[in-house]
Amino acid sequence: MLRRQLYIVLIIASLLIPSGCGDLLMDINADNEWVVRSSGNIILHYRPARHRFVLPLTESAVETILENKNYYYNFIRDTLNIKFSDNILIYLYRYDEAFQKTDGRGRGVAIPGTLSYHWIYHGYPILHPDGREVYAGGAHEIVHVITHQALGGAGTIALSEGYAVALDGRSMNTEIYEGGRRYTTLIESMKEFYTNDSVLMPGYLIDNWEFTRSHYTNAGVFTMFLFETYGIETANRLFPVPRNRFRQNFLELTGTTFEAMEQQYLEYLDAVFGTENTD
Amino acid sequence: MKTVLSIVLIFVIVLPGLSDKPVPSVSAGLSATYNQHRSYTPLYPSVPLRVGLPLFLSSPVGFELFSTVKTDRSDHMFTLSVSFPAQITSDNGTGHNFILDTNNSSYWGTTLEYRYLRGLFDWGRASFYYGFTPAVLFERKTMTYLSGHRNRWTDLDLGIGAVVETRYPVHPRLYVNGSFAGVVFLPYISRRWYESVNEEGIVITSRHTPLVYRSVLEFYVQWERGYGHISAGYRRLHRMGVVFRDSPGFTIDNIIHGLLEREHELYIAYSIKIR
Numbered sequence: 001m002l003r004r005q006l007y008i009v010l011i012i013a014s015l016l017i018p019s020g021c022g023d024l025l026m027d028i029n030a031d032n033e034w035v036v037r038s039s040g041n042i043i044l045h046y047r048p049a050r051h052r053f054v055l056p057l058t059e060s061a062v063e064t065i066l067e068n069k070n071y072y073y074n075f076i077r078d079t080l081n082i083k084f085s086d087n088i089l090i091y092l093y094r095y096d097e098a099f100q101k102t103d104g105r106g107r108g109v110a111i112p113g114t115l116s117y118h119w120i121y122h123g124y125p126i127l128h129p130d131g132r133e134v135y136a137g138g139a140h141e142i143v144h145v146i147t148h149q150a151l152g153g154a155g156t157i158a159l160s161e162g163y164a165v166a167l168d169g170r171s172m173n174t175e176i177y178e179g180g181r182r183y184t185t186l187i188e189s190m191k192e193f194y195t196n197d198s199v200l201m202p203g204y205l206i207d208n209w210e211f212t213r214s215h216y217t218n219a220g221v222f223t224m225f226l227f228e229t230y231g232i233e234t235a236n237r238l239f240p241v242p243r244n245r246f247r248q249n250f251l252e253l254t255g256t257t258f259e260a261m262e263q264q265y266l267e268y269l270d271a272v273f274g275t276e277n278t279d
Numbered sequence: 280m281k282t283v284l285s286i287v288l289i290f291v292i293v294l295p296g297l298s299d300k301p302v303p304s305v306s307a308g309l310s311a312t313y314n315q316h317r318s319y320t321p322l323y324p325s326v327p328l329r330v331g332l333p334l335f336l337s338s339p340v341g342f343e344l345f346s347t348v349k350t351d352r353s354d355h356m357f358t359l360s361v362s363f364p365a366q367i368t369s370d371n372g373t374g375h376n377f378i379l380d381t382n383n384s385s386y387w388g389t390t391l392e393y394r395y396l397r398g399l400f401d402w403g404r405a406s407f408y409y410g411f412t413p414a415v416l417f418e419r420k421t422m423t424y425l426s427g428h429r430n431r432w433t434d435l436d437l438g439i440g441a442v443v444e445t446r447y448p449v450h451p452r453l454y455v456n457g458s459f460a461g462v463v464f465l466p467y468i469s470r471r472w473y474e475s476v477n478e479e480g481i482v483i484t485s486r487h488t489p490l491v492y493r494s495v496l497e498f499y500v501q502w503e504r505g506y507g508h509i510s511a512g513y514r515r516l517h518r519m520g521v522v523f524r525d526s527p528g529f530t531i532d533n534i535i536h537g538l539l540e541r542e543h544e545l546y547i548a549y550s551i552k553i554r
Binding site: 153155243 | 332333335369371372373374375377378422424425426428430473475477478479481483485524525526534536
């Protein structure tokens with residue numbers, strides 16, 4: 001009898017051990033302990049008071065988050081001149097919980113196909129260059145959700161991040177000021193790279209992306225250049241073009257060779273950040 | 280063309296055991312399936328897949344046609360699984376759908392699978408088998424959002440993997456079986472087509488390349504009755520992987536999406552001996 005039970009245990013173990021391999025690689029957390037608040041097109045999720053990762057959020061902070069996010073939602077849609085009316089789900093995490101879920105990389109992660117983004121709440125508001133006190137970033141992650149959905153999915157990381165940085169108008173850096181902490185502006189950040197002769201050219205950004213402040217900033221300014229030089233409509237049509245067809249499609253859409261555009265871009269940078277515009 | 284050739288290669292060239300002679304028994308059958316499909320929200324491959332919400336749910340029913348050829352040395356099992364289109368809904372974590380127009384969101388798929396099994400060893404009354412399993416998976420997922428925006432993914436994945444199986448007779452006519460199969464769907468011969476129709480009605484299409492691992496853990500009981508078998512079982516299917524925007528490659532400048540799905544499936548089957 002004991003021998004038969006041993007057989008059964010061994011048989012089951014022989015199947016369960018290999019089947020568990022997948023679980024070593026993925027750790028799903030789809031728990032249901034959330035407070036859900038909505039306003040306009042924003043559905044905000046944060047942990048309730050009894051949760052071990054509860055956020056120090058006041059009622060007025062929640063109201064501010066909803067108001068700000070709806071403002072950015074409308075601003076992005078209107079600036080890009082596109083139709084978009086779906087809800088966006090925001091999940092706010094305390095730093096220690098977020099570190100487990102996102103490996104601590106970055107402040108937020110957008111997952112456009114699910115109309116959602118996940119954000120690490122830093123515990124205090126930060127002054128955005130547009131004058132708003134933001135608790136969950138500015139427009140950056142909402143730009144990812146809206147653009148990937150409405151424009152057909154990004155073809156290159158350079159334009160995906162470039163759109164987000166350009167429309168948010170801020171750098172990844174924060175600094176202390178007399179009223180607390182503030183984001184530095186995209187222009188301030190780019191001036192630093194321009195002055196240090198660290199400009200990354202568009203072709204380099206498209207083919208050699210890295211998740212550094214330099215890449216984000218340069219991509220943001222390149223996107224601003226595309227908006228101003230070729231118009232929003234043309235930039236929107238370039239957004240889903242993959243990198244292996246980017247140069248050819250750029251020529252077809254604008255009538256300008258990629259190399260000629262890069263020359264124009266250098267002139268644009270000189271005009272915006274050159275010595276005569278250092279103030 | 281490459282995909283078609285690959286299907287032919289997998290299902291014709293890699294069936295060495297079919298030449299085994301003699302052929303003592305052939306059976307064929309039909310099963311009815313009920314599936315609970317959960318599609319999670321993963322992150323990029325460079326980040327651990329640790330975010331599950333919102334998740335997408337569907338419960339397709341379907342059927343399977345299968346045939347088993349048993350020779351002295353090996354077993355050959357062919358299975359065609361078809362799931363009928365089922366609605367997809369979303370869950371934000373508290374059971375609410377804030378995203379999808381469920382009436383116009385659907386999932387359906389079909390899988391063609393072959394399993395080649397040989398005896399490994401016997402231990403008491405339990406028999407252990409091992410083998411390999413090529414598979415072709417075709418599926419279509421349509422997600423229509425509340426705004427009317429529609430995303431559609433169509434996958435044709437080809438892969439090959441290993442399988443282990445145990446059979447234990449608890450009664451001369453009643454067997455308890457368990458198996459595990461892990462299949463890797465290969466990027467160079469698998470394809471994903473994406474179509475997006477935004478709120479302005481503009482259609483954007485793109486082609487992608489998946490690299491997906493699929494595991495199937497299965498337990499079932501089988502009762503011999505006259506000329507046939509009646510079976511009832513449970514399968515747990517996991518799929519995880521990445522989908523490359525361009526050609527496959529884990530370069531940091533490539534747009535890469537994660538894929539993470541779990542399914543629980545119940546089925547009942549009836550098969551008859553043909554020979």
